[in-house]
Amino acid sequence: MTPQLNEIWVYLSASPLLGLTITLLAYQAAFWLYQRSGMNPLANPVLIAVAILVAILLLTGTSYQTYFDGAQFVHFLLGPATVALAIPLYAQLKRVKAMLFPVLAGLLAGSLTAAFSAIAIAKAFGASLPTQLSLAPKSVTTPIAMGIAERIGGIPSLTAVLVIITGILGAVGGRYVFNLLRIHDPAIRGFAIGVASHGIGTARAFQVSEQSGAFAALAMGLNGALTALLLPFLLSASGKLG
Amino acid sequence: MLAALTQLLIFQLIGEVLARGLKLPVPGPVIGMLLLFATLVVRGSISKELQSTAQTLLQHLSLLFVPAGTGVMLHLHRVADEWLPLLLSVLISTLATLIVTAMVMKFMLGSKASDGESA
Numbered sequence: 317m318t319p320q321l322n323e324i325w326v327y328l329s330a331s332p333l334l335g336l337t338i339t340l341l342a343y344q345a346a347f348w349l350y351q352r353s354g355m356n357p358l359a360n361p362v363l364i365a366v367a368i369l370v371a372i373l374l375l376t377g378t379s380y381q382t383y384f385d386g387a388q389f390v391h392f393l394l395g396p397a398t399v400a401l402a403i404p405l406y407a408q409l410k411r412v413k414a415m416l417f418p419v420l421a422g423l424l425a426g427s428l429t430a431a432f433s434a435i436a437i438a439k440a441f442g443a444s445l446p447t448q449l450s451l452a453p454k455s456v457t458t459p460i461a462m463g464i465a466e467r468i469g470g471i472p473s474l475t476a477v478l479v480i481i482t483g484i485l486g487a488v489g490g491r492y493v494f495n496l497l498r499i500h501d502p503a504i505r506g507f508a509i510g511v512a513s514h515g516i517g518t519a520r521a522f523q524v525s526e527q528s529g530a531f532a533a534l535a536m537g538l539n540g541a542l543t544a545l546l547l548p549f550l551l552s553a554s555g556k557l558g
Numbered sequence: 559m560l561a562a563l564t565q566l567l568i569f570q571l572i573g574e575v576l577a578r579g580l581k582l583p584v585p586g587p588v589i590g591m592l593l594l595f596a597t598l599v600v601r602g603s604i605s606k607e608l609q610s611t612a613q614t615l616l617q618h619l620s621l622l623f624v625p626a627g628t629g630v631m632l633h634l635h636r637v638a639d640e641w642l643p644l645l646l647s648v649l650i651s652t653l654a655t656l657i658v659t660a661m662v663m664k665f666m667l668g669s670k671a672s673d674g675e676s677a
Contacts, residue, residue, distance in 0.1 A: 387625035426659030
């Protein structure tokens, strides 16, 4: 690099502008690919955008902290976006009321499966205890999951990553699983994907249909609340916690 | 747009204050969502502006997970050490959760006449 370019790089690499801009660029590139693939779930835009960004950061030797100084402006919008989920939910109020008991039964069964099957499988294949506990809240939306991980003795930042991976897997695999099970009701498909893979699954569900998205949002909110209330209690009862 | 965005932030703020003040295990934005939902139910209608702002925000919900997801680079080491249990656990458990949730709901709906079909 010439001294002048070097100077520009020193400025840019320390400014939040670069982190924010590359986040938007990477996402738009990923979304373009996703659309070109005919919204194939395998071309999940979160997955592709993250891969692009990790590659750029590693190649330029930029720390995640520096990157996040810029990307936090995008990250911040998760809060108001979560609040905004109330609106599609309200639009589906009638359908939710009519399905109240199936919804609650599915929620309880799915929530327990998500946490305890993750712990059991990780344990069976020799994962360390902090890793097992970091996996337990993986189906819950990121901010809740990190709080739960901290409380039960997991590693919050590892949990954040596992949450994202779980979200992508559910968003990618949901369609195939439901088609195999011959489940076509968009309400059930949306709800199950919301329980299993929170906001990323919800984002995918919204791309498929408004109704699926609304049920996914409902599932995400309910599963977050239920897991936060239930998991620390159940783990201490089963002797995982001191 | 601006008024609706402000409204969303106010609900988030109230949620945040309640979560911290009452030491609730549920994060502020989720409480904010529940409060806004309750408000809409009580009011029985929803403003066009709020609806279109929410739609804009939710249309690109995926984007909002990208910064947190990029945090995977901090854990490449642990992920490399324990990749097999991590992969199997996340994969099998996610599939199991999808199947269990969907089948329980399908069973419950099926058992009280299949009115889900027409809806």
